[in-house]
Amino acid sequence: MSRELNVLGACPLDCPDTCSWVVTVKDGEAVRMRGNRDHPYTRGALCVKVNRYLEHSKAPDRILHPMRRVGPKGSGRFERVSWDEALDEIAERLTSIVAEYGGEAIWPYQGTGTLGYIQGVGGRAGRRLWNVLGAAQHDMNICSRAGNIGLRHTNGNPGGMDPEAFALSRLILLWGTNTLTSGHHLWKFIQDARAAGAHVVAIDPIRTRTADQADEHLAIRPGTDAVLALALMHVVLDEDAEDRDFLNHHTSGFEGFEREIRKYPPAVAAEITGIAEKDIRALGVRLAHTRPTGIRATMGLQRHRGGGTALRTIACIPGLTGDWRHPGGGVSYSTTGHVPIVPDTRPDLLAGPVRTLTMTRLAEGLEDTLAPVKCLWVYAANPMASTSDQNRIRRGLMRDDLFTVVMEQFPTDTVDYADIVLPATMQTEHTDLHSGYGHLYLMWNEPAVAPPGECLSTTETFRRLALRLGLTEPSLYDSDLQLAEQMLSGGHPFLEGITVERLRAEGWARLNVPEPFLPYAEGFPTASGRLEFAPEGQAYVAPFTAEPAGPYRLAMITPASHTFLNTVFANNPELLRRAGGPKILVNEKDAAERGLAGGQRVRVFNDHGELVAELEVSDRVSPGVVATNKGNWPKLSPGGGNVNTLVRESDADMGRGAVYHDNLVEIAAL
Ligand SMILES: Nc1nc2c(c(=O)[nH]1)N[C@H]1C(S)=C(S)[C@@H](COP(=O)(O)OP(=O)(O)OC[C@H]3O[C@@H](n4cnc5c(=O)[nH]c(N)nc54)[C@H](O)[C@@H]3O)O[C@H]1N2
Numbered sequence: 001m002s003r004e005l006n007v008l009g010a011c012p013l014d015c016p017d018t019c020s021w022v023v024t025v026k027d028g029e030a031v032r033m034r035g036n037r038d039h040p041y042t043r044g045a046l047c048v049k050v051n052r053y054l055e056h057s058k059a060p061d062r063i064l065h066p067m068r069r070v071g072p073k074g075s076g077r078f079e080r081v082s083w084d085e086a087l088d089e090i091a092e093r094l095t096s097i098v099a100e101y102g103g104e105a106i107w108p109y110q111g112t113g114t115l116g117y118i119q120g121v122g123g124r125a126g127r128r129l130w131n132v133l134g135a136a137q138h139d140m141n142i143c144s145r146a147g148n149i150g151l152r153h154t155n156g157n158p159g160g161m162d163p164e165a166f167a168l169s170r171l172i173l174l175w176g177t178n179t180l181t182s183g184h185h186l187w188k189f190i191q192d193a194r195a196a197g198a199h200v201v202a203i204d205p206i207r208t209r210t211a212d213q214a215d216e217h218l219a220i221r222p223g224t225d226a227v228l229a230l231a232l233m234h235v236v237l238d239e240d241a242e243d244r245d246f247l248n249h250h251t252s253g254f255e256g257f258e259r260e261i262r263k264y265p266p267a268v269a270a271e272i273t274g275i276a277e278k279d280i281r282a283l284g285v286r287l288a289h290t291r292p293t294g295i296r297a298t299m300g301l302q303r304h305r306g307g308g309t310a311l312r313t314i315a316c317i318p319g320l321t322g323d324w325r326h327p328g329g330g331v332s333y334s335t336t337g338h339v340p341i342v343p344d345t346r347p348d349l350l351a352g353p354v355r356t357l358t359m360t361r362l363a364e365g366l367e368d369t370l371a372p373v374k375c376l377w378v379y380a381a382n383p384m385a386s387t388s389d390q391n392r393i394r395r396g397l398m399r400d401d402l403f404t405v406v407m408e409q410f411p412t413d414t415v416d417y418a419d420i421v422l423p424a425t426m427q428t429e430h431t432d433l434h435s436g437y438g439h440l441y442l443m444w445n446e447p448a449v450a451p452p453g454e455c456l457s458t459t460e461t462f463r464r465l466a467l468r469l470g471l472t473e474p475s476l477y478d479s480d481l482q483l484a485e486q487m488l489s490g491g492h493p494f495l496e497g498i499t500v501e502r503l504r505a506e507g508w509a510r511l512n513v514p515e516p517f518l519p520y521a522e523g524f525p526t527a528s529g530r531l532e533f534a535p536e537g538q539a540y541v542a543p544f545t546a547e548p549a550g551p552y553r554l555a556m557i558t559p560a561s562h563t564f565l566n567t568v569f570a571n572n573p574e575l576l577r578r579a580g581g582p583k584i585l586v587n588e589k590d591a592a593e594r595g596l597a598g599g600q601r602v603r604v605f606n607d608h609g610e611l612v613a614e615l616e617v618s619d620r621v622s623p624g625v626v627a628t629n630k631g632n633w634p635k636l637s638p639g640g641g642n643v644n645t646l647v648r649e650s651d652a653d654m655g656r657g658a659v660y661h662d663n664l665v666e667i668a669a670l
C-alpha cells in the first residue's frame with residue numbers, strides 16, 4: 001500500500017531567508033513541496049522561484065550521468081561515460097598536473113549554488129581534498145565581502161540586528177535592498193512595524209517593487225550612499241539629537257568623524273546624491289527623533305567601487321543615534337556574522353602555504369602565464385554567466401591546455417566548456433545543514449528521495465575521487481552526518497543544545513542568542529570594544545560611474561531578478577516566460593536623446609562587451625541611470641551574452657568585491 005511521508009528540508013539557495021520546507025513523498029517520489037508553517041521566520045511561504053523546485057528537479061534537461069566532451073570547447077557536445085571512466089580520467093589528469101605544475105595549478109572554483117555546510121560553500125565542501133592535493137585557495141568574495149569588511153571596521157562583526165526585530169522599529173530604512181524580491185519574508189516584520197505606525201523609506205536608484213510599497217522612495221545616484229549617510233548625520237547633529245551618553249561610552253573616533261560629517265550638509269549632499277535637499281533634511285529630522293530606527297542595508301549597495309566604505313559609514317548612524325540600545329534599532333546586513341559554525345577549511349591538511357585565487361578575478365586568473373591554472377574545478381557555480389568580464393572568461397575557458405571539470409545539475413554555459421561533467425544532486429536528494437543570512441535559525445535538510453540517474457552529492461563525489469586518487473587521509477572519508485556533528489561541536493554558547501539529532505527531528509533550531517537579542521549590548525567586538533567611527537577622509541569613496549569614461553554616459557545597475565536566483569531557474573520555461581527576456585530600463589529623457597522607443601531591441605555596450613535587450617522606457621530609473629537584471633543564461637539570451645559582458649573585472653574598495661552595479665554603458669538601436 002502506498003503511503004505519504006513528509007520530510008523536512010531547507011532551501012539551499014543563496015537567499016537570506018533559507019526557508020523551511022516540507023516535501024511529501026509518495027512511492028519514493030517527491031509529489032509536493034510547501035513552506036513549513038511552523039517556522040517562525042519563513043512561516044509557510046516559499047517564493048515564485050522555489051514553488052517550482054520539484055518541477056525543476058525533474059526537468060528534462062537535468063544532467064543525470066557523467067559526460068566527457070566530444071566537440072570543441074564551448075560546443076556543449078558530450079558523450080555519456082560511466083563514473084568509473086570519469087573518475088579514472090580525472091585522477092590521471094590531476095595526478096599529472098600536480099606532478100608537473102604543483103597542486104596550486106588546480107583552482108577549486110566553488111560558487112553559491114548551495115549555501116549548505118555539508119554540500120556547499122557554507123562549510124567549504126571539498127576543501128579537505130583540495131588541501132591534501134595542495135590546490136590553490138579560492139577566495140569566495142563574489143557576493144558580500146566588501147560590505148562585510150566595511151561593517152567589521154565599524155562594528156567588529158557584520159552580524160547586526162536580528163531581522164525579526166524590524167517589527168519593533170519605528171523608522172525603517174530599506175537601503176540598497178529589494179526586500180520583496182531578494183528575501184521577501186522580512187516583509188511581514190516590516191508590516192508589523194507599519195501596523196504600529198512605522199515609516200518605511202526605500203533608498204534605491206531604482207523604484208523597485210519594494211520602493212513602490214514603501215512610504216517614501218529616495219532615488220539616490222548609484223554609489224553615493226555614504227554621502228547621504230553623512231548628510232543625515234549632519235541633520236541629527238543640527239537637531240542636537242545625538243545620543244551623547246552612547247557616544248561617550250560605546251564609540252571611538254567621533255572627533256575625526258564629526259569633521260567628516262560637517263563636510264556634508266544636505267545642500268552639498270544633494271549635489272552628489274541627486275536627492276533634493278529638502279528630502280534629505282526631512283529624513284534627517286525623522287531619523288533624529290525616531291527611536292528605534294532599523295536600517296536594512298544588504299549587498300546591492302556594496303557592488304560599487306566604494307561599497308565597503310558605504311556600509312562602514314552607514315553603520316556609523318546608530319553610533320550617533322544610540323539605536324543599538326533598543327530592540328528594533330541598528331543595522332542589518334547578514335546574520336552570518338552571528339553563526340558560530342566554523343567553515344571546514346582544515347588548514348592542518350595543507351603541507352605548506354598555497355596561493356589564493358580570487359573568485360571575482362576569474363578572467364585574470366585564467367590569463368596567468370607565469371603560474372598557469374591547469375585545472376579549473378567548478379562546483380555550484382556558473383561563472384560563464386555570473387562572473388565579471390564574460391568575454392574574457394570565455395576566452396580563458398577555451399584554452400586547450402586547461403582541464404575543466406564541472407559538477408552540475410543543469411547544462412549551463414559553464415558546462416559547455418567542461419572536459420568532464422559530473423551530475424550533481426539537488427536539495428531533495430542529499431543531506432545538509434544550513435543557517436540563514438537573514439535570520440537566526442539553523443536548518444536541517446533531510447534527503448526526501450533517492451538521486452535520479454547517477455547523480456551524486458558533492459561530498460560523495462569527493463569521497464569517491466579521494467579513493468580513486470588512493471588518498472589515505474582518514475577525514476576525507478567522513479560521512480555527511482559526521483561532518484554535521486563536527487560542525488556543531490564548536491562549544492559556542494549559541495550552539496548549546498543544538499545537536500544533529502534534534503535538528504533531524506525538528507527541522508530547525510533558533511541559535512541560543514540572548515532574548516531580546518541586542519548584539520552589541522555588552523560592547524562591540526572591535527579592537528577598542530567600541531563602535532569605531534570611520535576616520536576622517538575615509539568615509540566616502542566615489543563610484544567609478546562618477547568619472548566620465550569616453551563615450552559611455554549611462555550608469556548601469558544589474559540587480560537580482562524576481563524570477564531567477566542568480567542563474568538558477570533561468571532555464572525553467574515558465575520562469576523564463578514570466579521574466580520575458582532581458583530588458584533594459586531607461587528613463588524617457590535618455591531614450592529620447594538617443595532616438596529610442598520602448599519595446600525596441602537595443603544594444604547596450606561599452607569597451608568590454610555588448611548586451612542585446614528590449615528597451616523599457618520607465619520612470620523607475622532617473623536620467624543617467626539604466627538597469628537590467630542578473631541571472632540570464634548567455635546561450636539562452638539574444639546575442640549570446642548576458643549583462644556580465646559589460647561588467648569589468650575591477651575591485652571594490654574592500655576585499656576585492658565585484659562592482660556589478662558600477663559600470664558605464666551606452667545604448668543604441670540594434
Ligand atoms: N529573486 C532573487 N532573490 C535573490 C537573488 C536573485 O538573484 N533573485 N540573489 C540573492 C543573492 S546572491 C544576494 S547576494 C541577495 C542580494 O540582494 P540585494 O541586496 O537586494 O541585492 P541587489 O539585487 O544586487 O540590489 C538590491 C538593490 O540595491 C539597489 N542598488 C544598486 N546600487 C545601489 C546604490 O549605489 N545605492 C543604493 N542605495 N541602492 C543600490 C538595486 O537597484 C537593487 O534594487 O539576494 C538574494 N536573493
Ligand SMILES: Nc1nc2c(c(=O)[nH]1)N[C@H]1C(S)=C(S)[C@@H](COP(=O)(O)OP(=O)(O)OC[C@H]3O[C@@H](n4cnc5c(=O)[nH]c(N)nc54)[C@H](O)[C@@H]3O)O[C@H]1N2
Binds near residue numbers: 383387568631
Ligand atoms: N551582473 C551581476 N552579476 C552578478 C551579481 C549581480 O548583482 N549582478 N551578483 C553576484 C552574486 S551576489 C552572486 S552570489 C554570484 C553567484 O554566482 P555563482 O556562485 O556562480 O552562482 P550561480 O550563477 O547561481 O550558479 C550556481 C550553479 O550551481 C548549481 N548548483 C546548485 N546547487 C548545486 C549543488 O548542490 N551542487 C552542484 N554541483 N551544483 C549546484 C546551479 O545549477 C547553478 O548552475 O553572482 C554574481 N553575479
Ligand code: SF4
Binds near residue numbers: 050
Ligand atoms: S529562494 Fe529564498 S524565499 Fe525562495 S524558497 Fe529559497 S530561501 Fe525561501
Ligand SMILES: [Mo]
Binds near residue numbers: 142143299
Ligand atoms: Mo550573492
